[in-house]
Amino acid sequence: MMSEEMDLLDLDINEEFDEEALKKESEELLEMRFLTKENATFARTEGGFVSLKFGEKEYKRVGVYLTFPLTNPEEYISIREADEKAKEIGMVEDLKQLPKDQQEMIREQIRLRYFMPVIKKIMEIKEEYGYAYWYVETSFGVCRFTTHMSGDVVVSLSDSRLLVKDIDGNRYEIPDFYALGIQEKKKLDLFI
Amino acid sequence: MKLLFSLTGSQLEALALSAGERLIYCVPADLAYEVRRAGEMQTRGGLAAAESGSEGGVRERYEKDVFLAATNKRLVVLKGDQVTYQTELKDCEKIKCEHQVGCGIITVTDRNENDTCVARVSMRQIVRASYAVRGAQAIVRSLKENGDADHAEQITSSEYETYCEKCGRALPGTSTCPYCEGKMDIAKKFMSLCGGFVGKLLLISLSMLVISGMNMGLPMVQRWFIDNALSTGKGTWTDLGIFVGISFAFLIGAILLEVWKNLACIKLGSELSMSLREKLYRKIQVLSLSFINKRKPGELMNRVSRDTGRIREFFEEVFGYMFSTLLTMIVSLVVMLTISPVMTGLSLMFVIVVFTLMRIFWHHIHTIFHRQWMKSDELSNNIQDIISGMRIVKTFGTEDREAERFSKQARDYAKTQSRNETFWAVFFPILTFLLGCGTYVAVLIGGNNVLDGKMTMGQLVQFMTYSGYLFGPLGWMTHLPRMVMQMVTSLNRIYDVLDEEPKIKDRDGSKEIAIRGHFKFDKVSFGYNSYEPVLEDINFEVQPGEMIGLVGASGTGKSTMINLIMRLYDPDQGQIILDDVDLRDVKVECLHSQIGVVLQETFLFSGTILDNIRFAKPTATLAEVIQAAKAANAHDFICKTPDGYNTYVGEHGYNLSGGERQRIAIARAILNNPKLLILDEATSALDTESEFLIQQALNRLIQGRTTFAIAHRLSTLREANRLIVIDKHSIAEMGSHNELLEKKGIYYGLVTAQLKMAEGRPENVAANTSEQTAEDGENVAG
Numbered sequence: 012m013m014s015e016e017m018d019l020l021d022l023d024i025n026e027e028f029d030e031e032a033l034k035k036e037s038e039e040l041l042e043m044r045f046l047t048k049e050n051a052t053f054a055r056t057e058g059g060f061v062s063l064k065f066g067e068k069e070y071k072r073v074g075v076y077l078t079f080p081l082t083n084p085e086e087y088i089s090i091r092e093a094d095e096k097a098k099e100i101g102m103v104e105d106l107k108q109l110p111k112d113q114q115e116m117i118r119e120q121i122r123l124r125y126f127m128p129v130i131k132k133i134m135e136i137k138e139e140y141g142y143a144y145w146y147v148e149t150s151f152g153v154c155r156f157t158t159h160m161s162g163d164v165v166v167s168l169s170d171s172r173l174l175v176k177d178i179d180g181n182r183y184e185i186p187d188f189y190a191l192g193i194q195e196k197k198k199l200d201l202f203i
Numbered sequence: 204m205k206l207l208f209s210l211t212g213s214q215l216e217a218l219a220l221s222a223g224e225r226l227i228y229c230v231p232a233d234l235a236y237e238v239r240r241a242g243e244m245q246t247r248g249g250l251a252a253a254e255s256g257s258e259g260g261v262r263e264r265y266e267k268d269v270f271l272a273a274t275n276k277r278l279v280v281l282k283g284d285q286v287t288y289q290t291e292l293k294d295c296e297k298i299k300c301e302h303q304v305g306c307g308i309i310t311v312t313d314r315n316e317n318d319t320c321v322a323r324v325s326m327r328q329i330v331r332a333s334y335a336v337r338g339a340q341a342i343v344r345s346l347k348e349n350g351d352a353d354h355a356e357q358i359t360s361s362e363y364e365t366y367c368e369k370c371g372r373a374l375p376g377t378s379t380c381p382y383c384e385g386k387m388d389i390a391k392k393f394m395s396l397c398g399g400f401v402g403k404l405l406l407i408s409l410s411m412l413v414i415s416g417m418n419m420g421l422p423m424v425q426r427w428f429i430d431n432a433l434s435t436g437k438g439t440w441t442d443l444g445i446f447v448g449i450s451f452a453f454l455i456g457a458i459l460l461e462v463w464k465n466l467a468c469i470k471l472g473s474e475l476s477m478s479l480r481e482k483l484y485r486k487i488q489v490l491s492l493s494f495i496n497k498r499k500p501g502e503l504m505n506r507v508s509r510d511t512g513r514i515r516e517f518f519e520e521v522f523g524y525m526f527s528t529l530l531t532m533i534v535s536l537v538v539m540l541t542i543s544p545v546m547t548g549l550s551l552m553f554v555i556v557v558f559t560l561m562r563i564f565w566h567h568i569h570t571i572f573h574r575q576w577m578k579s580d581e582l583s584n585n586i587q588d589i590i591s592g593m594r595i596v597k598t599f600g601t602e603d604r605e606a607e608r609f610s611k612q613a614r615d616y617a618k619t620q621s622r623n624e625t626f627w628a629v630f631f632p633i634l635t636f637l638l639g640c641g642t643y644v645a646v647l648i649g650g651n652n653v654l655d656g657k658m659t660m661g662q663l664v665q666f667m668t669y670s671g672y673l674f675g676p677l678g679w680m681t682h683l684p685r686m687v688m689q690m691v692t693s694l695n696r697i698y699d700v701l702d703e704e705p706k707i708k709d710r711d712g713s714k715e716i717a718i719r720g721h722f723k724f725d726k727v728s729f730g731y732n733s734y735e736p737v738l739e740d741i742n743f744e745v746q747p748g749e750m751i752g753l754v755g756a757s758g759t760g761k762s763t764m765i766n767l768i769m770r771l772y773d774p775d776q777g778q779i780i781l782d783d784v785d786l787r788d789v790k791v792e793c794l795h796s797q798i799g800v801v802l803q804e805t806f807l808f809s810g811t812i813l814d815n816i817r818f819a820k821p822t823a824t825l826a827e828v829i830q831a832a833k834a835a836n837a838h839d840f841i842c843k844t845p846d847g848y849n850t851y852v853g854e855h856g857y858n859l860s861g862g863e864r865q866r867i868a869i870a871r872a873i874l875n876n877p878k879l880l881i882l883d884e885a886t887s888a889l890d891t892e893s894e895f896l897i898q899q900a901l902n903r904l905i906q907g908r909t910t911f912a913i914a915h916r917l918s919t920l921r922e923a924n925r926l927i928v929i930d931k932h933s934i935a936e937m938g939s940h941n942e943l944l945e946k947k948g949i950y951y952g953l954v955t956a957q958l959k960m961a962e963g964r965p966e967n968v969a970a971n972t973s974e975q976t977a978e979d980g981e982n983v984a985g
Contacts, residue, residue: 055241058310058319072318080304093318119239122263126234126306126325138569140688142373151234152265156327157366157373160573161580178365178373180326182305200570202577 044101046090051101053113059123061116063090065100073100075120081168088117128154129184130175133195143201145175149183156181165202173203204360205368206230206335208270213284220274227342228273228335228358232280234306235264236323271309271322271332273339275352278311280322288321292339293346300336302329309336327365334360337735356776381688381695389691392698396475403471410464411527417457419534422668424449426661434660464523472518476511479697483507486700491707492771506700510693517690525683528676535669542666543658546645550670553641554677557634561681564630571623578616585612638674645670707773707791715793718878719782720747720909722768726777729767737763739932741777750910752920754950755929761913762803764929765881768911770794799877801885803913805861805868809853812841815867816848819875827874834900835870836893837863861888869897873904880905882912886919894919917957926950 052064053073060072072093077084085106091097106114128149135146143158156177158164166174173185188196188203208229210218220226270281278298280288290311297312307329309322324332338358345355366373367380374380381389397404428446432438484507539547589596589605596605649666652658722745730736737760745751753761766772767779770786779786786794799819807815816828823831828848832838840863844850850857852867859867865888872880882901886894894916902922914920921940928936928949936948943950 055239056317057241058317059236059240060318060320071316123236123308123320123323124303124306126304126323139372140685140692141375144372151263154265155371161577177326179329180305201573203574 044099046101046103048109048113051090053109053116055116060093061120063100068100070100075117075124077121077125078102080125084121088121127174127182127184129186133191133198136198136201138201142178145177147183156183160201165199167203173199175202204331204334204362204364206331206338206358206360210270210272210281211284214270214281217281217284217286218272218274218279221276224274224276226272226274228271228338230271230331230335231328232269232271232309232322232324232332233266233328234323234325235266235269236308236320265325269322271335273335273342275342275355278321278339290321292343292352295343298336298339298343300324300329300333307332330362331360333735334358375692375696377695377699379695381692389694389698392694396479396694399478400471400475403467407464407467407471407523408526410460410467411523412530414457414460414464415527415530415534417453417460418531418672419538421450421453422665424453425668426659426665428661429664430659430661465519468523469519472515472522475518476515479514480507480511483511483697483700486703489708490700490703490705491773492766494703494706503700506696510696513689513693514697517686521683521686521690524676524679528680531672532676532680535672539666539669539673542662542669543649543652546648546666547670549648550641550645550674553637553644554674557637558681560634560637568626568630571619571626575616575619575623578612578619582612582616585609641674642667642670707770709790710788713788713790714784715790716782716784718794718797718909720749720879721745721782722909723780724777725780727767727774727779728776729763729772729774731763731772736775736932738767741934743927743934743937745909747909748907749924750905750912750922752923752926753911753913753929754917754920754926754953755935759929760932761929762883765883765911765913768879769798769800769881796875797878798881799872799875799879800881801865801868801872801883802881803884803887805864805888807852807859807864807867809851811846811849811851812844812867813848815852816870816874818871823874828870831870831874832867834873834904835866836896836900837866837870840866862890862893865889866893866897869901873900878908880908880910880912882910882914884913884915887915917954 046063046065050066053061054064056062056072058072061075063070063073070092074091074093074097076089076091076097078087078089086104088103088106090100090103092100103109103117106117109117128151130147130149132148133145134148134153135144137144137146138160141160143160143164144155145158146155147153156179158175158177164176166176168174171186171188171190173188175183175185177183185191185199188199191199206228207226208231210226210229218226266282268281268283269287272279272281273292276292278290278292278295279286290313294313295311296314296316299310299312300307301310305326307324307326308320309324309332310318310320312318322332335358338355341358342352342355345352348354363376363378364374367383369383370380372380372382379388424446428438428442432442432446487503487507536547586609589609596602645666646663649658649663653660653663724741724743727738727741728736729738741764753764755761763772767774770779770789770791773787781789781794796819808818813828816831817823825848829838832841832848841848841850844857846857852859865886869885885901886897889897898919905922912920912923920926923940925937925939926943927934928943930949936943936946936950938946944954
């Protein structure tokens with residue numbers, strides 16, 4: 012017997028083994044299922060999440076996962092079940108194809124799930140004993156955070172777009188390095 | 204980590220605790236969370252979207268005064284002194300902290316399975332919030348089971364804070380802040396560290412005093428000689444002889460003393476760092492896995508090697524000079540001032556100019572060299588990346604692209620480096636020149652004074668010499684605070700490990716027992732993080748000599764159970780009883796010496812195969828080693844290696860395959876002749892034929908020994924007396940192979956699945972040995 016069977020054990024082992032069902036499940040895993048305004052309807056819940064009616068099935072709460080959060084945040088959005096397994100229900104190919112109000116709902120959920128403040132202004136970066144103390148204005152308001160002094164603190168996503176990671180694991184985005192003031196760029200010199 | 208923040212009076216008032224209600228957890232929630240809900244057109248609290256600065260319904264803002272509080276009755280969210288959300292815990296089904304991307308949300312599930320998002324936290328607060336929420340969940344469970352919250356488990360967190368509460372600085376992986384609380388503490392530790400070396404320290408200090416005295420004394424002699432012998436014109440050859448003699452003696456004496464002192468400092472530093480290193484290493488060995496697993500291996504290695512190295516460097520480079528230099532500088536300044544306050548002031552002025560220049564350029568210098576350092580880091584990372592991924596690069600044929608990328612980086616680095624060096628080559632001489640200028644001005648004025656007769660020649664020379672003493676070490680002195688702080692931080696990080704109490708240690712009444720192998724799990728619960736349970740309420744009993752197979756999907760807690768049996772961790776709740784003794788009352792060493800373990804990841808130490816097999820029993824004879832290797836089906840391949848049992852394995856040694864490593868690990872476990880055998884995927888890396896052979900050996904081995912075995916390949920477990928199926932953190936099924944098959948539950952599903960897999964692939968079956976297929980048939984037919 013080969014090692015593939017290990018993967019097999021990760022499948023739903025509560026059911027009696029049925030080759031047909033398994034084949035179907037693997038087909039389902041491969042299939043690209045798209046949620047469109049024709050077959051799916053999202054609605055807000057009392058608890059601040061969204062519910063989904065997809066064909067016959069109704070989901071009390073669904074998870075909204077971005078597949079390309081950094082480059083294409085409004086395309087190929089994966090809608091998943093809200094439990095720990097988070098099985099994919101389907102994908103929204105382009106958010107703009109959904110009705111306006113539902114677009115808004117999904118965007119709210121994205122904002123709830125993804126936290127990455129955009130740095131608008133760098134007031135101060137102070138270095139002390141191996142740590143850098145940042146004082147910045149972000150899209151979430153002014154904020155102080157701390158980073159290590161190593162090279163992987165600031166990662167460039169493109170020529171001008173930067174990500175800063177602090178000691179707790181929060182990530183901050185600098186959308187355009189060249190749009191910063193001279194003084195601000197100078198403060199960033201240590202990391203770029 | 205702090206889980207109960209104190210609230211202000213008005214906040215407590217808003218909380219309105221009822222009789223018998225008390226605040227148990229209170230943690231900050233630092234992100235605004237409010238989203239538009241069903242039936243709401245605007246954000247809650249009547250705030251228009253535009254007003255709150257949000258787009259859509261989510262307010263995007265940091266919050267400073269929002270707290271998530273749990274009492275023994277309610278879960279409350281406070282904003283300022285207003286309650287923005289509350290629920291009775293008895294109405295809750297579940298409270299969770301769900302990890303999102305870069306943040307976490309706290310959700311409450313009510314009895315109707317409806318989720319409500321009540322608070323949101325950034326990564327800074329997420330660990331704290333997770334613990335607090337786990338605490339609240341324990342209360343919910345206790346309310347459900349007992350009707351009151353008094354039996355709820357009190358959750359505490361042993362994790363360290365990331366920031367100092369007092370000064371807001373980042374903590375360098377320590378429990379106390381080296382800047383605020385640590386200083387006195389560190390001073391004491393430093394003293395205790397030096398305790399064993401008092402004599403040497405005193406001697407070094409004394410030599411430093413003598414050296415300073417000699418240095419200070421020489422210019423005095425010089426002055427006396429110039430004023431009384433040279434400039435008066437009455438000096439004789441004898442005077443000259445005496446002067447040269449004295450100067451020479453001073454010089455030689457000072458040099459000899461200096462050499463001795465430096466040697467003594469180096470020796471002291473090495474001895475200190477060595478004793479620290481030893482202590483650290485021993486401590487890390489003693490500390491429980493829970494401490495070690497919470498830290499990255501690299502970090503602990505750094506503490507052993509780099510931090511102790513820093514201590515050594517401090518003694519070598521700083522300690523020996525610190526006091527004598529300071530003393531020399533102060534005395535020089537005083538003498539200079541008494542000779543001529545004006546000249547002192549003038550030369551100091553240039554020092555100030557130089558320092559201002561240094562300060563102005565400091566940021567630039569620091570930046571360009573830091574950038575160079577980062578570039579070199581990137582370069583070496585890239586090399587490592589490409590070399591370890593060489594096979595991929597070659598198979599995809601992208602050598603040229605990678606070479607081009609690398610040479611671009613290398614050129615870049617070279618450019619930066621040469622630019623930096625050029626800058627330094629220009630900048631440094633300018634500084635030296637400026638410092639020298641002070642001397643020239645002093646000579647000008649001093650010379651004038653001498654010509655006017657206001658000052659003697661000797662005084663001028665003495666002044667010049669002292670100014671050299673004063674300015675020489677100035678550059679070095681500016682680094683002193685940083686070097687001292689580095690030492691303190693390193694010392695702090697070292698003592699952080701040394702002061703840690705091992706969680707798993709022998710109690711006072713711990714005893715040595717000869718293990719018979721009777722095991723009893725009594726309501727055992729455990730989680731690596733106390734907010735995430737891995738095993739819950741495990742109960743079972745094992746008779747001596749029984750073989751127990753542990754079955755279940757990956758990540759269900761099988762290996763965790765084995766960790767508990769080996770007592771690498773203690774259960775959070777409940778107890779494990781071995782031969783009528785609580786496992787915590789058995790001497791750890793005694794327990795481990797009677798357990799043989801073959802783990803999933805087979806780790807071989809750097810050394811020969813012989814060393815590795817003998818690891819648990821260094822006194823084993825060669826015959827015993829070969830016997831064990833034969834039993835593990837390892838003898839044949841060992842013979843084929845060039846150096847046989849003396850073949851060096853480990854990081855830079857002979858390359859063994861996964862299966863070969865596993866067989867050595869099995870031999871290692873067998874050699875010890877253990878009373879208790881633990882096989883965690885012991886044969887997973889072997890081909891079917893070797894597995895069968897080893898299985899035979901293991902079958903002989905497990906006779907009369909209590910054995911716990913984990914295997915995904917169920918045929919491996921066919922000798923097991925009983926099988927325990929673990930699912931969703933607890934025992935789902937337990938019984939013999941046949942009993943479980945009859946039950947048609949999870950185990951039945953697993954067995955049929957594996958059989959179907961084998962059947963469904965005729966090519967696999969054909970590839971297997973005939974014995975193996977027969978076994979499988981046997982296995983299922985049971």
